[in-house]
Amino acid sequence: MKEFKGNILFLDRSDINTDEIIPAKYLTEIEKTALKQHLFEDLKLDGFNPEMDIKEKAVIVTRENFGCGSSREHAPWALEVNNINLVIGQSFARIFRQNMFNCGMPAIELSKDQIDSIFKGFKNSSANVSVDMEACQITIQSKDQTKKMDFQISEFDKALIKIGGWVEYADMHY
Amino acid sequence: MGKTIAEKIFETHLVDEPFGDVSVLKLDRVFCHEITTPMAIQDLMARGKDRVFDPDKIKAVIDHVSPAKDSKTAQQGKILREWAIRHKIKDFFDIGYNGVCHALFPEKGFVRPGFVIIMGDSHTCTHGAFGAFAAGVGTTDLEVGILKGVCTFKTPQTYKIEIVGELSCGVYAKDIILKVIKDLGVNGATNMVIEFTGNIVDEMNMDQRMTLSNMAVEAGATSGICLPDMTTVDYLWEFIKDQYKTPQDALKAFSKFRPDPDAEYAKVKTIDVSDLEPLTTFGYRPDNVKPVSQMLGTKINQVYIGSCTNGRLEDLRIAAKVLKGHTISPHIRGIVSPATPKIFSQALEEGIIKTFMDSGFCVTNPTCGACLGMSNGVLAQGEVAASTTNRNFAGRMGKGGMVHLMSPATAAASAIKGEISNSNLFCEQGK
Numbered sequence: 001m002k003e004f005k006g007n008i009l010f011l012d013r014s015d016i017n018t019d020e021i022i023p024a025k026y027l028t029e030i031e032k033t034a035l036k037q038h039l040f041e042d043l044k045l046d047g048f049n050p051e052m053d054i055k056e057k058a059v060i061v062t063r064e065n066f067g068c069g070s071s072r073e074h075a076p077w078a079l080e081v082n083n084i085n086l087v088i089g090q091s092f093a094r095i096f097r098q099n100m101f102n103c104g105m106p107a108i109e110l111s112k113d114q115i116d117s118i119f120k121g122f123k124n125s126s127a128n129v130s131v132d133m134e135a136c137q138i139t140i141q142s143k144d145q146t147k148k149m150d151f152q153i154s155e156f157d158k159a160l161i162k163i164g165g166w167v168e169y170a171d172m173h174y
Numbered sequence: 175m176g177k178t179i180a181e182k183i184f185e186t187h188l189v190d191e192p193f194g195d196v197s198v199l200k201l202d203r204v205f206c207h208e209i210t211t212p213m214a215i216q217d218l219m220a221r222g223k224d225r226v227f228d229p230d231k232i233k234a235v236i237d238h239v240s241p242a243k244d245s246k247t248a249q250q251g252k253i254l255r256e257w258a259i260r261h262k263i264k265d266f267f268d269i270g271y272n273g274v275c276h277a278l279f280p281e282k283g284f285v286r287p288g289f290v291i292i293m294g295d296s297h298t299c300t301h302g303a304f305g306a307f308a309a310g311v312g313t314t315d316l317e318v319g320i321l322k323g324v325c326t327f328k329t330p331q332t333y334k335i336e337i338v339g340e341l342s343c344g345v346y347a348k349d350i351i352l353k354v355i356k357d358l359g360v361n362g363a364t365n366m367v368i369e370f371t372g373n374i375v376d377e378m379n380m381d382q383r384m385t386l387s388n389m390a391v392e393a394g395a396t397s398g399i400c401l402p403d404m405t406t407v408d409y410l411w412e413f414i415k416d417q418y419k420t421p422q423d424a425l426k427a428f429s430k431f432r433p434d435p436d437a438e439y440a441k442v443k444t445i446d447v448s449d450l451e452p453l454t455t456f457g458y459r460p461d462n463v464k465p466v467s468q469m470l471g472t473k474i475n476q477v478y479i480g481s482c483t484n485g486r487l488e489d490l491r492i493a494a495k496v497l498k499g500h501t502i503s504p505h506i507r508g509i510v511s512p513a514t515p516k517i518f519s520q521a522l523e524e525g526i527i528k529t530f531m532d533s534g535f536c537v538t539n540p541t542c543g544a545c546l547g548m549s550n551g552v553l554a555q556g557e558v559a560a561s562t563t564n565r566n567f568a569g570r571m572g573k574g575g576m577v578h579l580m581s582p583a584t585a586a587a588s589a590i591k592g593e594i595s596n597s598n599l600f601c602e603q604g605k
Binding site for chain 1: 189190192193196209210212213216217221223238240244246247249250253294295296298305310311312313314315317318321322324326328350360361365394396458459510546548565567568569570573585
C-alpha cells in the first residue's frame, strides 16, 4: 500500500479537467516519469505557479467534479510520479475517480460543509493530512489546530486500495 | 418494476457484485487506440501476462496521431501494431484503412444494441447511439478488459432526456447536445446514464444520434444511450443479414434492449427544441453555451471540421452545402478531416471534397489530430478556433488557444465570414 499523507496542495476551484492536470500533448509519453514536470502546467487558477506550488505536496484538496473530461489515466499517473497519492474533494468525475482507485490511490469525497471548513481553516497555513483507511477518517493538522473528519468509501474501493489496484484484484478473482 | 436500458444490459452481463458495491460486467467489445493502449500492453508484458481474452472481441486502430508526427507517436503506433499482430487481432486498422475510432468502429458494424463496450477514450459513449452501454475508461480498466474481458461499473442511475418539438432548419444534433450540456452542466449527469428519447431522437439518423451520444460525457454521463429502432436495424442490416431472416426479426431481437414503459428514472427532463437556435460555446467549459446570434463578429483564426463528434458524411455534406460557391475569408485557415476512409471516399464521389478545396479548405486524412491539439492544426498562443469538435478546455487545441464548439453548418459559415456567423441554412421557425 502506498502512503496517503503529507502536505496539502489546495486547488480552490471546481471542474478542474484532465487537460489541466496533464495536457494532451504529453500523452505521447510511454514512461510515467516523463509526466512529472508537466503536472498542472495549464491549470487555470489565479496565483497558481506549478513549479513553486507542487513542490513537497502529497495530498490535493479541491472542490467539485475534479478530473472531468478525458479518460486519460495519465492524470492520476502525473499525480503519482509527483508523490501525490491522495485527492480529497467534494466530488469527482467518474472515470478519474475509478482510475485513482484502479491505481490503488484513494479519491475521497467529503461533503460541501467539510470541504468548506478545510479551505476556511487551513488554506492559509501550511497543513498536512493523514488517512486511516480502516476507520475511514482523515486527520488535518496545522501549527495551531487539528481536525478529524469521517468519510465514506465502499468496501470494494477499500479492497482496491489494500491490494494495490484493479489489476491485482481482478487477477485474484477473475 | 420496469427496467431502463442500462439496467437490462447490466442484468444480461453481470459476472460478479463484489461486496454488493459494484457490478463486474462481461465485455462484448474492447476498443483500443494508440494513445491509451500501449501503456496497458507494456504493463501486461512487465507482469508476464501478455495475453488477450478474445482477439475477435478486441478492435484496434491508430487514429489519434496518424501519420505519426515524431518518434514518440511512431513508437506508440509500433507497440499497438506489434501487439495486434502478435495476438492475431484481425480487426486492426493502420494507415490507409484507419479513421477516428468512434466513426470507424460503428461503420465497420462492430456495435450492437445491448453490447457492453469499453475503450480508453472518454468519447466511447458515442456507441450508445446504437442502444449499447459504451463507456470510456482509463488504462487500468482497459488492461483488465484486454486480459480478462470484464470491467467494473457502479450500478448506474438513468437520466431520461426527452427531446421533443420541431427543429428549425439549420439547427442540428450538435446544437441539441450543446443545449443539453448547457441545461445539465458539466457535472449534471455524473455517474448516470443518459437515455435520449423523444420524437426528435426517433427521427434522427445514426450519424445524428452519434453526435448526440458523443457529447454525453461532457455532462459527466457514463454513457448516452439512444433507443434501438428500425433506424438502428437499417444501419446495421448489411452486417446482420445472415443472423436474422428479416429486418423485423432483428428489430424484435433488439427491442429487448428498449426500456420498459414503467422503468424508473433517477431524473427526467423534457427539452422542447422548437425555438432552438444554432449554438456555440464561449470560455473553457462545454456548458458555457450561447446562441450563435449572441456571438456574431467574434474573430477567428482557424476553422476545423472533423472529429468523432462531427466528421461523418452528413456533417461534411452540410458544411459543403454552406461553402458551395464561396471562398473562405483570406485570413482563415480552414481544415477538414473526414473521419474515415469510407467517408473520405464518399465525399470525393459526391464532389464534397472539391467544394471544400475550391473554397480554400485544406483536406487532411482521417485522424483525431487537431481536436486535442496533437497534430494537423494546433493553435498558437492567443489564437481562436471555430470547431465542430467536443471540448473547449483551456489549451485543448494548443496552449493559449480558444475553441468555440459549433455545428458544421455554423463552422462553415464562420469560415466564409472570418468571424462567428450563422449559416444561411438557418431559418427561424415560422418566420
